[in-house]
Amino acid sequence: xTKFRITILGSGSAMPxxxxxxxxxxxxxxxxxxxxxxxxxxxxxxxxxxxRMSKLHSVFISHLHGDHIFGLPxxxxxxxxxxxxxxxxxxxxxxxxxxxxxxxxxxxxxxTFKINIINLNPESEELLFENQSIKISSFPLKHRIETNGxxxxxxxxxxxxxxxxxxxxxxxxxxxxxIKRGADFTTPEGEEIKNExxxxxxTPSKRYAYCSDTAYAPEIVPYIRNVDLLYHEATFAETEAxxxxxxxxSTARQAxxxxxxxxxxxxxxxxxxxxxxxxxxxxKEASEIFPETxxxxxxxxxxL
Amino acid sequence: xTKFRITILGSGSAMPxxxxxxxxxxxxxxxxxxxxxxxxxxxxxxxxxxxRMSKLHSVFISHLHGDHIFGLPxxxxxxxxxxxxxxxxxxxxxxxxxxxxxxxxxxxxxxTFKINIINLNPESEELLFENQSIKISSFPLKHRIETNGxxxxxxxxxxxxxxxxxxxxxxxxxxxxxIKRGADFTTPEGEEIKNExxxxxxTPSKRYAYCSDTAYAPEIVPYIRNVDLLYHEATFAETEAxxxxxxxxSTARQAxxxxxxxxxxxxxxxxxxxxxxxxxxxxKEASEIFPETxxxxxxxxxxL
Numbered sequence: 001x002t003k004f005r006i007t008i009l010g011s012g013s014a015m016p017x018x019x020x021x022x023x024x025x026x027x028x029x030x031x032x033x034x035x036x037x038x039x040x041x042x043x044x045x046x047x048x049x050x051x052r053m054s055k056l057h058s059v060f061i062s063h064l065h066g067d068h069i070f071g072l073p074x075x076x077x078x079x080x081x082x083x084x085x086x087x088x089x090x091x092x093x094x095x096x097x098x099x100x101x102x103x104x105x106x107x108x109x110x111x112t113f114k115i116n117i118i119n120l121n122p123e124s125e126e127l128l129f130e131n132q133s134i135k136i137s138s139f140p141l142k143h144r145i146e147t148n149g150x151x152x153x154x155x156x157x158x159x160x161x162x163x164x165x166x167x168x169x170x171x172x173x174x175x176x177x178x179i180k181r182g183a184d185f186t187t188p189e190g191e192e193i194k195n196e197x198x199x200x201x202x203t204p205s206k207r208y209a210y211c212s213d214t215a216y217a218p219e220i221v222p223y224i225r226n227v228d229l230l231y232h233e234a235t236f237a238e239t240e241a242x243x244x245x246x247x248x249x250s251t252a253r254q255a256x257x258x259x260x261x262x263x264x265x266x267x268x269x270x271x272x273x274x275x276x277x278x279x280x281x282x283x284k285e286a287s288e289i290f291p292e293t294x295x296x297x298x299x300x301x302x303x304l
Numbered sequence: 305x306t307k308f309r310i311t312i313l314g315s316g317s318a319m320p321x322x323x324x325x326x327x328x329x330x331x332x333x334x335x336x337x338x339x340x341x342x343x344x345x346x347x348x349x350x351x352x353x354x355x356r357m358s359k360l361h362s363v364f365i366s367h368l369h370g371d372h373i374f375g376l377p378x379x380x381x382x383x384x385x386x387x388x389x390x391x392x393x394x395x396x397x398x399x400x401x402x403x404x405x406x407x408x409x410x411x412x413x414x415x416t417f418k419i420n421i422i423n424l425n426p427e428s429e430e431l432l433f434e435n436q437s438i439k440i441s442s443f444p445l446k447h448r449i450e451t452n453g454x455x456x457x458x459x460x461x462x463x464x465x466x467x468x469x470x471x472x473x474x475x476x477x478x479x480x481x482x483i484k485r486g487a488d489f490t491t492p493e494g495e496e497i498k499n500e501x502x503x504x505x506x507t508p509s510k511r512y513a514y515c516s517d518t519a520y521a522p523e524i525v526p527y528i529r530n531v532d533l534l535y536h537e538a539t540f541a542e543t544e545a546x547x548x549x550x551x552x553x554s555t556a557r558q559a560x561x562x563x564x565x566x567x568x569x570x571x572x573x574x575x576x577x578x579x580x581x582x583x584x585x586x587x588k589e590a591s592e593i594f595p596e597t598x599x600x601x602x603x604x605x606x607x608l
Contacts (some may be wrong), residue, residue, distance in 0.1 A: 015385055016348050016378070040378040041345040044320050064410075070378040074320070074344040077370045081319055098410050102402045106368075 002030050002133065002154055004206050004304040006229065009045035010037075011270035011296035013213075013235055014067045020272055021045055021298055022067040023212065025231070027152050030133050032057040036150055036210050042071035043078050049299050053082060058129065060136070061092035061120075062212060063147035069096070073103050076115065084113040091128050091138070093146050094119045122146035125223060133157075139223040141214035143248045149211040151223060157202035165198040206304040209264075212271045215245065216254035221262045228304045230259050231296065234269035237281050249273075252282040256289035270296030306334050306437065306458055308510050308608040310533065313349035314341075315574035315600035317517075317539055318371045324576055325349055325602055326371040327516065329535070331456050334437050336361040340454060340514050346375035347382050353603050357386060362433065364440070365396035365424075366516060367451035373400070377407050380419065388417045395432055395442070397450050398423045426450035429527060437461075443527040445518035447552045453515040455527060461506035469502040510608040513568075516575045519549065520558035525566045532608050534563050535600065538573035541585050553577075556586040560593035574600030 005028040012020030022039020026046070033055040035042075046053060056079070062068055072090075079088065090096070096117060104111065118128070120138050129136040133155055138148040158180040165171070171185055179185055180202075185193040209224040212233035224230055235249035244251050250258075252269055259267035267290050269282060276282070279295050286293040294302075309332040316324030326343020330350070337359040339346075350357060360383070366372055376394075383392065394400070400421060408415065422432070424442050433440040437459055442452040462484040469475070475489055483489055484506075489497040513528040516537035528534055539553035548555050554562075556573055563571035571594050573586060580586070583599050590597040598606075 015382060016351055018348075018351050021348070022378075040375065041348055044322075044325070044345055047320055047322050066377060066381045070381070071344065073370060074326075074374040077374070078319060098406045102406045106399075106402050 002206075004029050004152075004154065004208070006208060006231070006302040006304075007049060007051065008268075008270065008296045008298060008300045008302075009042055009049065009051075010039050010298060011272060012039075012067075013271050013273055014065065015274035016040070017274045017277070019277060022070070023062075023271060024071065025210070026051055027208065029152055030131075030154070031055075032134075034136070034152070035059045037062055037068040037212075038071040038075055039067045040070040040074075043075045045298065046075075053079060054084070056088070058089040058091065060128070060138070060150050061090065061096065062141070062149070062210070063143060063145055064093055064095055064099075065145065065213070068213075069099060072099060076103065076111075077107065080107065080110060080112045087114045087116055089116045089118055089129075091118045091120055093122060093148075120146075120148045122148060139220065141211055141220060142217040143213045143215065147213060149209060149214070149220060149223065151207060151209050151227070153207040154205040156205045159195075159199035159202050161199050169193055169198065171198070208304060211258070213249060215248040216250050216258070218258065218261060221258065224258075224262045224264065226263055226265075228265045229268065229302055230262065230264040230266070231268045231270065232258055233271035234282055234286060235271050235273045237276070238285055240273070240275075252286040253289055256286035256293060259286075259290045259293070265292065266302075267293045268296050268302065269293060306510075308333050308456075308458065308512070310512060310535070310606040310608075311353060311355065312572075312574065312600045312602060312604045312606075313346055313353065313355075314343050314602060315576060316343075316371075317575045317577055318369065319578035320344070321578045321581070323581060324578075326374070327366075327575060328375065329514070330355055331512065332359075333456055334435075334458070335359075336438075338440070338456070339363045341366055341372040341516075342375040342379055343371045344374040344378075347379045349602065350379075357383060358388070360392070362393040362395065364432070364442070364454050365394065365400065366445070366453070366514070367447060367449055368397055368399055368403075369449065369517070372517075373403060376403060380407065380415075381411065384411065384414060384416045391418045391420055393420045393422055393433075395422045395424055397426060397452075424450075424452045426452060443524065445515055445524060446521040447517045447519065451517055453513060453518070453524060453527065455511060455513050455531070457511040458509040460509045463499075463503035463506050465503050473497055473502065475502070512608060515562070517553060519552040520554050520562070522562065522565060525562065528562075528566045528568065530567055530569075532569045533572065533606055534566065534568040534570070535572045535574065536562055537575035538586055538590060539575050539577045541580070542589050544577070544579075556590040557593055560590035560597060563590075563594040563597070569596065570606075571597045572600050572606065573597060 009024040010021030024042040207227040232255040234252035234255040313328040314325030327341040328346040511531040536559040538556035538559040
């Protein structure tokens with residue numbers, strides 16, 4: 001089974017605290033390491049939690065508020081000190097040039113690898129990366145500036161052919177590939193054997209969705225329906241619902257409502273406001289709506 | 305007596321480790337808070353060690369390598385979130401514009417305070433700040449790029465006039481200010497009373513010098529002679545002397561030689577290479593030359 005592991009590096013928000021680092025997480029999927037957001041201190045968190053920098057495949061930046069990007073110069077600089085040669089793709093909104101271009105000019109010939117900036121589409125769903133086993137896409141969230149959520153998914157694995165059926169129908173080896181991918185089998189006598197009678201479904205594909213930062217936005221539900229794990233920001237408790245609305249953030253209860261509407265398997269909340277130093281209330285408010293809720297915290301790992 | 309306190313926020317070097325943060329320290333002097341260097345995560349270290357962000361007076365950047373500056377955007381952004389209104393002076397080499405200007409454009413009208421960049425002179429000693437009780441100056445170090453050290457000093461306090469002598473010579477009140485600052489006293493009868501017979505010296509002024517990053521450079525000795533505390537980089541142990549020379553860094557023994565030549569009272573070494581996870585050897589090599597040596601570490605406080 002594929003490894004599909006999310007590690008929280010930072011679950012705080014704009015104002016740093018001693019309890020939580022600015023936003024960042026790592027998605028390990030099919031032996032590739034992806035990063036979502038890169039707040040200040042992200043590379044230090046990678047060291048702390050023993051993430052392998054050399055495995056980093058690409059970086060996805062949800063939006064260009066400082067707490068989601070100020071760790072980039074340090075991370076890129078360290079990757080260069082480590083002698084990385086592979087290109088690094090950074091998926092972000094186009095204004096990221098303000099941060100990256102001066103940095104590249106500054107680093108100049110000291111950079112050991114190339115950075116490719118791929119602009120996110122803030123208007124609609126878009127496929128960002130795909131190989132034979134995984135798929136990563138983005139979709140619009142609702143924040144003060146252009147912001148995107150991300151969906152990481154395994155591709156549906158091929159069906160398994162039933163061993164006994166190969167013998168029983170005398171299925172030739174060269175047809176097995178197509179049958180695993182849904183083809184029916186026609187016997188030499190012309191009898192059609194339906195695919196579902198000779199196969200069992202493959203491992204169900206797992207899906208992870210990241211939604212931060214965002215106001216309460218039921219319009220995102222179609223993008224994240226039925227995911228195995230949803231990370232949704234919950235900056236505020238319900239007492240601060242007005243503040244959440246004004247700042248285009250969500251309350252814990254709103255995060256849980258989205259999880260419920262989208263019928264996800266599990267919800268993780270984070271992006272806590274610096275006003276809280278205790279998070280039981282946020283968990284309680286979310287769990288009342290959606291019991292399968294867990295609090296994010298630095299170093300916590302979620303395996304799908 | 306004036307408070308003169310140095311707090312180490314980071315004593316590592318370019319490559320972050322789990323043991324040491326990138327360079328930064330706070331100098332609390334006469335109720336003002338100054339920062340030297342601002343590596344990634346500095347604002348998080350300030351939180352951790354309960355430094356009062358609102359007290360920050362100005363920032364001194366020794367040179368523009370990433371590990372000394374990548375914490376600036378986050379720090380400036382947080383000061384703005386906290387509603388700072390006082391100007392912030394940043395003393396740095398002129399190329400810092402590459403980092404600050406795009407940041408200011410990005411922050412735009414969200415910045416609540418003004419940043420003044422004051423260019424350091426990489427060629428010779430220069431006074432940077434002075435008020436009635438303290439003085440801050442910079443002087444050139446020897447590194448791969450333009451780099452300056454900093455000297456923080458209390459001004460020599462006025463002498464104390466001897467109470468009994470006021471009565472004995474019948475010294476009028478309006479002359480006391482000048483006598484405390486070195487004037488002799490002439491009696492109404494024309495007799496000249498030498499200053500040293502009617503005063504005792506004031507509290508001796510304390511001095512702190514910061515020298516990082518730098519190769520072994522005896523030419524800096526005149527700038528730091530007799531300081532009470534010298535922070536001098538000691539990136540490498542003696543086995544790496546060649547590497548130190550190539551990269552314009554110092555070994556612990558070289559740092560101690562400088563301390564000895566300058567006849568300082570105490571030496572603190574830091575800016576450790578990420579190759580070390582144990583620092584006893586560096587301390588040993590320095591102490592053999594200069595016994596009054598101490599290792600820097602995050603959160604350590606030196607009171608002068």
